[in-house]
Amino acid sequence: MDRMEREAQDFFMDSGLDTEGKRLLVACSGGPDSIALLHFMAARGPALGLQIGCAHVDHMLRGEESAEDARFVRAACADLGVPFHGTAIPVGDLVREQGGNVQDVCRSERYRFFERVMESDGYDLLATAHHADDLLETVLMKLARGTSEPAPGIPPVRTFGPGLLLRPLLMAGRPDIMDYVAANNLAFRTDPSNAKPAYTRNRFRHRIVPLLLEENREAARHFAAWDMERREDDELLRRLAEEHAGSFSERLPEGGAAVDTAKFSGMPSALQRRFIPILLDYLYRPGPPPSNRRLAALIRSELLKAEGSGAVDLPDGWVLERTYARAVFRRHAPREPQGGTESIPFPKDSWVQAGNGLRLYWSECGTAPRIRAGGGTEVLYFDEGPAFPPAGIKVPEEGDRLLLPNMESPKRVSRIFIDEKIPRHRRADWPLVTGRDGRIIAVPGIRYGAGFTRDADAGCRYIFIVENAAGAVHAQEDSK
Amino acid sequence: MDRMEREAQDFFMDSGLDTEGKRLLVACSGGPDSIALLHFMAARGPALGLQIGCAHVDHMLRGEESAEDARFVRAACADLGVPFHGTAIPVGDLVREQGGNVQDVCRSERYRFFERVMESDGYDLLATAHHADDLLETVLMKLARGTSEPAPGIPPVRTFGPGLLLRPLLMAGRPDIMDYVAANNLAFRTDPSNAKPAYTRNRFRHRIVPLLLEENREAARHFAAWDMERREDDELLRRLAEEHAGSFSERLPEGGAAVDTAKFSGMPSALQRRFIPILLDYLYRPGPPPSNRRLAALIRSELLKAEGSGAVDLPDGWVLERTYARAVFRRHAPREPQGGTESIPFPKDSWVQAGNGLRLYWSECGTAPRIRAGGGTEVLYFDEGPAFPPAGIKVPEEGDRLLLPNMESPKRVSRIFIDEKIPRHRRADWPLVTGRDGRIIAVPGIRYGAGFTRDADAGCRYIFIVENAAGAVHAQEDSK
Numbered sequence: 001m002d003r004m005e006r007e008a009q010d011f012f013m014d015s016g017l018d019t020e021g022k023r024l025l026v027a028c029s030g031g032p033d034s035i036a037l038l039h040f041m042a043a044r045g046p047a048l049g050l051q052i053g054c055a056h057v058d059h060m061l062r063g064e065e066s067a068e069d070a071r072f073v074r075a076a077c078a079d080l081g082v083p084f085h086g087t088a089i090p091v092g093d094l095v096r097e098q099g100g101n102v103q104d105v106c107r108s109e110r111y112r113f114f115e116r117v118m119e120s121d122g123y124d125l126l127a128t129a130h131h132a133d134d135l136l137e138t139v140l141m142k143l144a145r146g147t148s149e150p151a152p153g154i155p156p157v158r159t160f161g162p163g164l165l166l167r168p169l170l171m172a173g174r175p176d177i178m179d180y181v182a183a184n185n186l187a188f189r190t191d192p193s194n195a196k197p198a199y200t201r202n203r204f205r206h207r208i209v210p211l212l213l214e215e216n217r218e219a220a221r222h223f224a225a226w227d228m229e230r231r232e233d234d235e236l237l238r239r240l241a242e243e244h245a246g247s248f249s250e251r252l253p254e255g256g257a258a259v260d261t262a263k264f265s266g267m268p269s270a271l272q273r274r275f276i277p278i279l280l281d282y283l284y285r286p287g288p289p290p291s292n293r294r295l296a297a298l299i300r301s302e303l304l305k306a307e308g309s310g311a312v313d314l315p316d317g318w319v320l321e322r323t324y325a326r327a328v329f330r331r332h333a334p335r336e337p338q339g340g341t342e343s344i345p346f347p348k349d350s351w352v353q354a355g356n357g358l359r360l361y362w363s364e365c366g367t368a369p370r371i372r373a374g375g376g377t378e379v380l381y382f383d384e385g386p387a388f389p390p391a392g393i394k395v396p397e398e399g400d401r402l403l404l405p406n407m408e409s410p411k412r413v414s415r416i417f418i419d420e421k422i423p424r425h426r427r428a429d430w431p432l433v434t435g436r437d438g439r440i441i442a443v444p445g446i447r448y449g450a451g452f453t454r455d456a457d458a459g460c461r462y463i464f465i466v467e468n469a470a471g472a473v474h475a476q477e478d479s480k
Numbered sequence: 481m482d483r484m485e486r487e488a489q490d491f492f493m494d495s496g497l498d499t500e501g502k503r504l505l506v507a508c509s510g511g512p513d514s515i516a517l518l519h520f521m522a523a524r525g526p527a528l529g530l531q532i533g534c535a536h537v538d539h540m541l542r543g544e545e546s547a548e549d550a551r552f553v554r555a556a557c558a559d560l561g562v563p564f565h566g567t568a569i570p571v572g573d574l575v576r577e578q579g580g581n582v583q584d585v586c587r588s589e590r591y592r593f594f595e596r597v598m599e600s601d602g603y604d605l606l607a608t609a610h611h612a613d614d615l616l617e618t619v620l621m622k623l624a625r626g627t628s629e630p631a632p633g634i635p636p637v638r639t640f641g642p643g644l645l646l647r648p649l650l651m652a653g654r655p656d657i658m659d660y661v662a663a664n665n666l667a668f669r670t671d672p673s674n675a676k677p678a679y680t681r682n683r684f685r686h687r688i689v690p691l692l693l694e695e696n697r698e699a700a701r702h703f704a705a706w707d708m709e710r711r712e713d714d715e716l717l718r719r720l721a722e723e724h725a726g727s728f729s730e731r732l733p734e735g736g737a738a739v740d741t742a743k744f745s746g747m748p749s750a751l752q753r754r755f756i757p758i759l760l761d762y763l764y765r766p767g768p769p770p771s772n773r774r775l776a777a778l779i780r781s782e783l784l785k786a787e788g789s790g791a792v793d794l795p796d797g798w799v800l801e802r803t804y805a806r807a808v809f810r811r812h813a814p815r816e817p818q819g820g821t822e823s824i825p826f827p828k829d830s831w832v833q834a835g836n837g838l839r840l841y842w843s844e845c846g847t848a849p850r851i852r853a854g855g856g857t858e859v860l861y862f863d864e865g866p867a868f869p870p871a872g873i874k875v876p877e878e879g880d881r882l883l884l885p886n887m888e889s890p891k892r893v894s895r896i897f898i899d900e901k902i903p904r905h906r907r908a909d910w911p912l913v914t915g916r917d918g919r920i921i922a923v924p925g926i927r928y929g930a931g932f933t934r935d936a937d938a939g940c941r942y943i944f945i946v947e948n949a950a951g952a953v954h955a956q957e958d959s960k
Contacts (some may be wrong), residue, residue: 073917139623140692140693142684143619143699143702143703143706144692144695144696144702144703145695145696145698145699145702146696146698146702146705146706147702148706148709150709150710150713152706200695203695204695207691208688208692211687211688211691212624212688214618214627214681215621215624215625215680215684216624216626217623218626219623219624221625222623222624222625222626222627223624225626226623226626226627226628226632229628229630229749229750229753230710231747232629232748232750232753233630233713233714233750234713235748235750236717236749236750236751237713237716237717237750240720268712268715268716269709269712269717269719270709270712270713270715271716273712274710275865288912
């Protein structure tokens with residue numbers, strides 16, 4: 001048995017999954033990794049009591065070539081006697097209509113299809129061909145960008161759709177998979193977009209990872225093994241944080257929660273850090289909780305104080321109010337969308353407090369107020385133009401679009417919210433900045449339109465400031 | 481206050497160290513990082529109640545240039561009113577006499593001097609100028625090579641000599657330090673050996689790290705912050721493993737320990753992994769415990785069984801014997817060094833069992849036995865020559881030397897043990913392989929002399945096998 005097979009076997013042994021009588025859908029692009037996974041699952045699945053199926057999505061981005069990929073996977077399934085579920089999704093059209101990043105739209109549409117197939121055809125498990133080299137790239141990307149995830153790699157098992165998503169090849173390296181492909185004489189297709197340096201992941205894949213593998217050809221497997229151990233550490237620590245939460249915090253009968261900050265301060269840092277997401281998850285249920293490092297650090301720093309009093313505004317009307325060692329998380333009355341879809345004026349030299357905790361300001365450079373250091377303050381610059389200076393602020397409505405820098409057509413604001421992973425319940429009163437001609441020029445805190453620059457040396461006449469002292473920065477940076 | 485100062489201030493705030501009335505020795509090479517640290521500590525130390533001193537080691541490797549470094553640091557200390565402790569150590573001569581890696585010898589001699597100064601002059605603390613970029617390099621090097629350290633970076637505080645070793649600049653990046661150097665108009669010296677690509681660290685520094693910083697210029701600080709959180713995780717988990725150890729293990733009155741493997745199996749993996757080093761530390765006290773991943777995995781896998789029986793030989797005469805769910809760690813009678821310094825014969829085609837758990841074998845290629853997969857088996861090849869084939873096996877004695885590949889003069893075996901971090905108590909009966917002419921040709925399991933190759937395709941006539949089924953692999957790979 002070669003190394004990929006051994007690792008994939010071990011995956012099912014070690015995961016402790018009950019596979020007997022389950023149905024497993026293999027996500028297959030036609031590339032070598034997923035062809036190897038499909039072949040392995042078709043061969044070994046029955047011994048695990050698994051019924052295997054295969055799903056393929058043609059994103060219709062490479063014309064006849066990607067249609068041929070679909071036919072290729074269908075034929076491979078026929079050879080292996082595996083049911084095939086295919087679809088074609090016009091990602092190009094979707095992006096033209098709704099805007100968005102092509103890769104992001106491909107991914108979200110693809111997984112949506114897998115979920116639909118699982119539901120319609122009774123699959124319990126989805127398997128993807130992510131391997132140790134993918135994990136190495138992911139770890140490096142996340143650590144370079146900054147992350148608070150203790151295990152920044154790829155989880156071997158996670159919940160997905162009606163069941164679980166599995167990565168049976170996660171401990172195998174790319175060379176192990178190519179060995180399997182060669183040993184089993186498997187044909188596969190290649191996607192030329194995997195080489196585009198414009199994609200961050202491809203830059204890591206082609207520029208950085210090869211140097212690490214040159215230093216140690218087992219580097220990918222070493223990263224994977226190490227990430228797996230951190231995942232075990234984190235699971236235990238999260239469980240402990242949950243178990244301890246009751247000793248220093250309580251749910252309030254009127255909703256919300258209270259924390260004894262003196263007791264909280266006595267907990268190990270590793271548990272303090274893990275308590276914040278547990279608390280936010282409880283407060284924001286059933287919606288997704290805000291999750292970003294700066295907000296978490298703000299909350300934790302307030303919970304470490306026991307003298308005087310303090311307050312932190314949280315997204316979506318929640319507030320943390322502390323008096324000595326008692327910190328209470330409670331919710332203001334939910335905010336109604338105000339003033340319909342009319343813009344309110346956004347005059348020069350005046351701070352405007354927006355619905356979601358942002359404060360906005362614009363002025364001529366040089367006359368602007370001192371910018372508070374650190375925190376969530378963003379500073380941009382602009383010159384006069386057809387849409388500049390800003391004139392108003394409005395709430396989002398269907399059909400709103402924003403022209404982003406270096407894009408030819410404006411992108412739907414609703415798509416921007418999706419791509420930036422803004423929770424649905426936070427979108428309704430997000431302030432949009434409109435320009436002189438009424439068009440939207442910024443979704444502040446998230447994306448800024450053509451005409452803005454972050455370059456202080458660009459010589460622009462005007463400055464635009466978005467202050468985020470309440471920590472109400474958006475959720476994207478930490479989301480998975 | 482600039483960023484380096486803020487980070488260094490925060491270091492003393494956050495570390496919770498009691499600095500009042502303490503004496504702190506700054507390790508200073510004269511380079512920008514340690515000159516910045518020296519300047520910062522001289523300026524801010526008094527406010528922390530610290531008395532500052534400075535230590536410099538001239539390794540005498542760059543003649544007048546490195547002597548000038550020493551004069552330069554001495555002058556900087558005079559300017560700052562800081563006591564100067566300098567020494568010159570002829571590292572070149574030491575390496576010529578005793579062999580060894582120049583960088584390793586520099587480091588061990590340097591830290592030995594720092595320790596002596598701390599002891600003779602009553603310093604409580606040593607501070608080095610390691611910063612976030614150093615930490616980033618270290619994390620990448622260790623993860624690529626494979627590590628079981630949960631926080632593979634650089635500890636901000638650790639015990640050293642009579643007190644503690646501190647890294648106050650660990651959360652500052654190299655650019656932050658250069659900003660401080662520029663803002664304070666500090667002169668510094670540069671060491672050209674920092675650019676040599678032959679050193680692994682320099683390859684990471686010059687080839688890989690710049691690409692990560694190109695992706696995110698805060699990458700070094702992100703790695704450092706993340707490593708610090710993992711260090712907190714690990715501290716808590718190690719404490720928990722210690723606390724739980726009593727519930728499934730006991731010290732035996734006759735020495736050694738017993739483990740209830742059924743209870744051990746019920747513990748979270750994160751604690752199981754951390755229990756093994758705690759146990760070994762107890763067994764091997766006061767000496768350093770063996771620490772390598774393969775041995776730890778072997779022990780853990782035996783402790784996860786509760787059926788039948790099994791045994792694992794551990795280094796230095798310890799053995800793990802398991803019957804059903806009871807595993808006992810006990811020690812055989814200590815082995816006397818046998819047969820003085822005479823060689824025992826090492827014939828062709830015979831397995832020889834050596835004192836430290838290794839089994840050795842040589843034969844013609846093709847006639848050799850099947851090599852057991854995995855584990856600690858090493859395979860080498862050789863041809864006939866003045867010293868080949870091997871003829872005998874002996875124990876180490878003073879003056880033993882081994883000619884390593886690509887080295888001009890033979891290296892002292894005692895130095896090899898030091899450089900490879902073999903614990904002192906394991907050196908006495910380590911088998912040395914002697915050749916036809918009586919010279920030592922291998923320290924099996926550790927280093928192999930000129931004439932051996934690991935290349936199976938080199939067309940050699942003979943094969944040499946070192947089998948390590950007992951897990952008695954040496955301690956180097958995981959040591960810090």
